[in-house]
Amino acid sequence: MKVLVTDPIADAGVDRLGEAGFDVVTAYDAEGERLQGLVRDANALVVRSGTQVDAALLDAAPELVIVGRAGIGVDNIDIDAATDRGVVVANAPEGNVRAAAEHTVAMAFAAARSIPQAHIRLTDGEWAKGEFLGTELNGKTLGIVGLGRVGQEVAKKLGNVGMDLVAYDPYISASRADQLGAELADLETVLDRADFCTVHTPLTPETENLIGEAELDRLAGGYLVNCARGGIVDEPALAAAVADGTLKGAALDVFADEPLDPDSPLLDVEDVVVTPHLGASTEAAQENVATSIADQVVAAIEEEPVVNALNAPSVDRSAFPRIRPYIDLAETAGRIAVGLFDGRIDDIEVEYAGDIAEEEVDLVTASALRGVFRPLQSRVNTVNAMQIAEERGIDVTESKTSQSDVFQSRVSVIVSDGEEDVRVCGTLFAGDDPRIVQIDGYRVDAIPHGHMLVARNHDQPGVIGLIGTVLGDHDINIAGMFNGRGTIGGEALTVYSLDSEVPTDVVDELEADDRIIKVQYLHLNDEG
Numbered sequence: 001m002k003v004l005v006t007d008p009i010a011d012a013g014v015d016r017l018g019e020a021g022f023d024v025v026t027a028y029d030a031e032g033e034r035l036q037g038l039v040r041d042a043n044a045l046v047v048r049s050g051t052q053v054d055a056a057l058l059d060a061a062p063e064l065v066i067v068g069r070a071g072i073g074v075d076n077i078d079i080d081a082a083t084d085r086g087v088v089v090a091n092a093p094e095g096n097v098r099a100a101a102e103h104t105v106a107m108a109f110a111a112a113r114s115i116p117q118a119h120i121r122l123t124d125g126e127w128a129k130g131e132f133l134g135t136e137l138n139g140k141t142l143g144i145v146g147l148g149r150v151g152q153e154v155a156k157k158l159g160n161v162g163m164d165l166v167a168y169d170p171y172i173s174a175s176r177a178d179q180l181g182a183e184l185a186d187l188e189t190v191l192d193r194a195d196f197c198t199v200h201t202p203l204t205p206e207t208e209n210l211i212g213e214a215e216l217d218r219l220a221g222g223y224l225v226n227c228a229r230g231g232i233v234d235e236p237a238l239a240a241a242v243a244d245g246t247l248k249g250a251a252l253d254v255f256a257d258e259p260l261d262p263d264s265p266l267l268d269v270e271d272v273v274v275t276p277h278l279g280a281s282t283e284a285a286q287e288n289v290a291t292s293i294a295d296q297v298v299a300a301i302e303e304e305p306v307v308n309a310l311n312a313p314s315v316d317r318s319a320f321p322r323i324r325p326y327i328d329l330a331e332t333a334g335r336i337a338v339g340l341f342d343g344r345i346d347d348i349e350v351e352y353a354g355d356i357a358e359e360e361v362d363l364v365t366a367s368a369l370r371g372v373f374r375p376l377q378s379r380v381n382t383v384n385a386m387q388i389a390e391e392r393g394i395d396v397t398e399s400k401t402s403q404s405d406v407f408q409s410r411v412s413v414i415v416s417d418g419e420e421d422v423r424v425c426g427t428l429f430a431g432d433d434p435r436i437v438q439i440d441g442y443r444v445d446a447i448p449h450g451h452m453l454v455a456r457n458h459d460q461p462g463v464i465g466l467i468g469t470v471l472g473d474h475d476i477n478i479a480g481m482f483n484g485r486g487t488i489g490g491e492a493l494t495v496y497s498l499d500s501e502v503p504t505d506v507v508d509e510l511e512a513d514d515r516i517i518k519v520q521y522l523h524l525n526d527e528g
């Protein structure tokens, strides 16, 4: 068995792989055809952020069982391509959290006190004492964008320095933020209030350029710290904002293109502090992540559970054929429930009724959670979904009843913020044909696939006609619809299956009619 290691990892990880009997090949500078040649007979590939693991590389590696990322960020790995090819992708999400948080704190202080700039002046022989008047962090407000593992650690550390904490993270519960002493707010409010803003999200289509010119304007007079991923902050806009004095300074450990181009405009701005992606570069962190990933490589090759697998469902083989269709159904129900829910999720309940209640359903529940958490880039799978709920302070309950009204089996996913909830209930027709049969108590019959529009309206004549006309005017074809209502003249809910997407202005146009209460559009094929 061969393990190819293409980015430098700690010796402890290499040793552990060797002790397990693997032939460990290290090739830290390999790229292009040489890399493709080396990976051809590899059973495992171990990388950090320096290796792009794309579909072409995976195609060149027919023996590959696992890609192990000795660290957190997996934006350099095409996980979908790996999944398509049956390759497990695993990371080491905990081992370098403290190192990344400490580096963030160091960078905030470095920017606030111009430490690198003063250092350079002094080593150049200049005692520039009068030129550096810094900013104290104590008593200032820290805005945290992304309150996950690193963000939470930074919150603890800088909270202890005496900073007020305000955070933006749509996927974290209010109770977890409370425990950290952080107030949750929308991004605009965080930027308006922050003296220092620190970014700790993954790089996803949603977070790419999340902090652009307009956002930097809101942070006017403050400092921006990014030790998460390049590409989340618009670099030319940041360079301009610091250069023209909109911001007092910035500190960056990560860049859209690494290594950073020596001609980058960021390097011309005096008050931008930079480090070459050093957040995880401590002895302890490197040892942690290298040994963690080595253990997971060994587990994957030995067909044992891979604890931080990002794409591998764990499954009891004998029960799998029976529960397999419910795994997909539950994920879809979770995806629809979260798509229809406007609040901050505090509780998720997965309810099983009928035959399915007789089965061991942990995997199905995890799949429902995967559907709910799917907007997260930190890939959620059935292995880590429950853990993610715990980390976010979200209560998960599973309930079972042998009664299932007209259906042989039903799976319902209920997401709630403690006051409001959304309940989506699905079943399988003929054993494997998934249907959504109830939304918030309204009986419907929807094939959960593609473009879906859910309209809540007053049950009055002409509403369905109106919706059909507006969709038709915008060339949106209705493939199917089901109208459910409580009482005549009360409220009704209609689900439309559509052949194409519904732009926001069409939703707005529909909602402008007094008879329509709310319209929500979901794209169920959307990975985001």
Ligand SMILES: NC(=O)c1ccc[n+]([C@@H]2O[C@H](COP(=O)([O-])OP(=O)(O)OC[C@H]3O[C@@H](n4cnc5c(N)ncnc54)[C@H](O)[C@@H]3O)[C@@H](O)[C@H]2O)c1
Residues within 6 Å of the ligand: 072, 073, 074, 093, 096, 097, 100, 145, 146, 147, 148, 149, 150, 151, 168, 169, 170, 171, 172, 200, 201, 202, 203, 206, 207, 227, 228, 229, 253, 254, 277, 278, 279, 280, 281, 376, 377, 378
């Ligand atoms: N500089 C380094 O060397 C270094 C070291 C470790 C981690 N990192 C990076 O730090 C980042 C955070 O890592 P982590 O371990 O805390 O990840 P995490 O998954 O634990 O946390 C990320 C948080 O971002 C939130 N989030 C996702 N999309 C969001 C959005 N659109 N808006 C606001 N919040 C959003 C998630 O809900 C989650 O709470 C990652 O990008 C990781 O790669 C960098």
Ligand SMILES: O=C(O)[C@H](O)COP(=O)(O)O
Residues within 6 Å of the ligand: 048, 049, 050, 070, 071, 072, 073, 074, 096, 228, 277, 279, 280, 281
């Ligand atoms: O995501 C991470 O773990 C960090 O960014 C560290 O990346 P590195 O292993 O390439 O230093």
